[in-house]
Amino acid sequence: MKDHDISRRGALSCLAWGGAGVLWTMAGGVPVASALAAGKASSASFSFVQISDTHIGFAKEANPDTSATARSAIELINSSAPDAALVLHTGDITHLSRAGEFDQAAELLKGLKPSELHLVPGEHDVLDSAKTAFFDRYGAASNRKGYYSFDHQGVHFIALVNVMEFQPGGQGRLGSDQIEWLEDDLKGRSASQPIVIFTHIPLWSLYEKWGWGTEDWPQAMSYLKRFGSVTVLNGHVHQVVQKVEGTVSHYAAASTSYPQPKPGEADGPGPLTVPAERLRAALGIRRIETLPLKISDGSLA
Amino acid sequence: MKSLLPFAALVWAGAASAEPAPQVVIEHFTFGPNAITVPAGATVTWVNKDVEPHTVVSNERKFQSEALDTGDRFSVTFDKPGSYGYFCSLHPHMTGKVVVVAR
Numbered sequence: 001m002k003d004h005d006i007s008r009r010g011a012l013s014c015l016a017w018g019g020a021g022v023l024w025t026m027a028g029g030v031p032v033a034s035a036l037a038a039g040k041a042s043s044a045s046f047s048f049v050q051i052s053d054t055h056i057g058f059a060k061e062a063n064p065d066t067s068a069t070a071r072s073a074i075e076l077i078n079s080s081a082p083d084a085a086l087v088l089h090t091g092d093i094t095h096l097s098r099a100g101e102f103d104q105a106a107e108l109l110k111g112l113k114p115s116e117l118h119l120v121p122g123e124h125d126v127l128d129s130a131k132t133a134f135f136d137r138y139g140a141a142s143n144r145k146g147y148y149s150f151d152h153q154g155v156h157f158i159a160l161v162n163v164m165e166f167q168p169g170g171q172g173r174l175g176s177d178q179i180e181w182l183e184d185d186l187k188g189r190s191a192s193q194p195i196v197i198f199t200h201i202p203l204w205s206l207y208e209k210w211g212w213g214t215e216d217w218p219q220a221m222s223y224l225k226r227f228g229s230v231t232v233l234n235g236h237v238h239q240v241v242q243k244v245e246g247t248v249s250h251y252a253a254a255s256t257s258y259p260q261p262k263p264g265e266a267d268g269p270g271p272l273t274v275p276a277e278r279l280r281a282a283l284g285i286r287r288i289e290t291l292p293l294k295i296s297d298g299s300l301a
Numbered sequence: 302m303k304s305l306l307p308f309a310a311l312v313w314a315g316a317a318s319a320e321p322a323p324q325v326v327i328e329h330f331t332f333g334p335n336a337i338t339v340p341a342g343a344t345v346t347w348v349n350k351d352v353e354p355h356t357v358v359s360n361e362r363k364f365q366s367e368a369l370d371t372g373d374r375f376s377v378t379f380d381k382p383g384s385y386g387y388f389c390s391l392h393p394h395m396t397g398k399v400v401v402v403a404r
Contacts, residue, residue: 060371095354096354096370123391127354127356127368128367166388168386168396169388169394169396170393170394210330210392211392211393211394267330268329270353271352271353
């Protein structure tokens with residue numbers, strides 16, 4: 001994993017499309033891009049990891065062996081972030097929601113050194129008509145709803161699901177039940193408590209034409225506006241992208257399976273085949289340190 | 302091309318047994334043709350030619366495919382005239398329509 005130099009130039013170079021990573025720090029719950037020399041993390045600091053879009057079961061030209069690249073990603077986590085408090089998987093664990101794919105993914109994820117794993121489903125994980133494959137395995141934390149929250153050392157983590165309520169012609173959706181739950185979950189919380197949301201599809205409208213956004217996010221965001229620091233980690237688009245909406249910072253992550261085209265640069269989204277020797281450079285994981293918040297994206301090559 | 306349309310209609314009317322099997326190709330994240338008109342009783346078949354899996358789901362949930370991987374097919378027989386909107390539940394920006402006309 002490339003750790004970013006504490007330099008302004010290093011940070012700015014990472015703000016570009018598809019950059020190897022981004023660096024943000026948070027002071028007093030407020031993200032400050034320029035506070036790069038900000039000193040030591042507080043005693044309550046900890047790190048966690050995001051892994052996304054493993055697509056176990058996919059075996060086509062864009063990546064004939066997604067298990068091998070997922071294994072490399074897990075090895076990278078173990079070597080670069082062995083002390084991570086948590087691992088967040090932001091969905092598309094499997095490619096076709098098949099039991100064998102979930103079994104294989106679970107076997108691979110057992111290899112993670114950090115022991116606490118949280119997962120949200122991607123649309124590829126709820127393809128079975130009964131939608132039991134994901135929830136039988138990972139539904140306990142949320143009473144089979146998929147959305148839930150927990151606190152870790154002062155940070156409030158929220159898992160949101162935006163792949164279960166699709167409507168024709170639309171994008172991702174949270175749905176009214178989940179938004180009501182979110183409003184309730186946030187009620188009474190101090191506005192200075194850092195919030196980390198993890199979900200699959202981008203919450204902001206990254207590229208509506210390809211469905212890369214969440215229709216009812218504006219309503220959900222209205223309950224988050226009073227918080228000084230909201231960090232959203234998502235997958236789905238298989239590339240590193242960031243977006244700032246007021247106090248909300250969105251970070252789309254690389255996948256461990258195959259890259260996808262940049263918005264509008266192909267007929268549609270979907271696996272992008274790159275020369276085999278360049279595949280691993282297009283895949284990666286993300287390490288997040290807090291507090292202050294520092295995000296580093298590292299590629300597998 | 303316009304002149305072909307009455308001809309196609311004539312073929313339908315005149316030689317029912319020679320009707321081409323109505324097919325919708327899923328490619329580049331679109332349903333083609335996007336709207337297909339068939340006579341009542343026809344069976345429409347979707348075939349996925351993308352690397353990405355897709356589904357065919359009626360807007361009113363009157364029919365629903367499992368995930369169609371590359372090369373997979375899904376067929377629905379339409380007995381009643383009407384307009385049947387559908388979409389891909391994996392990529393809901395993908396929409397299409399089957400218009401069923403009385404024979």
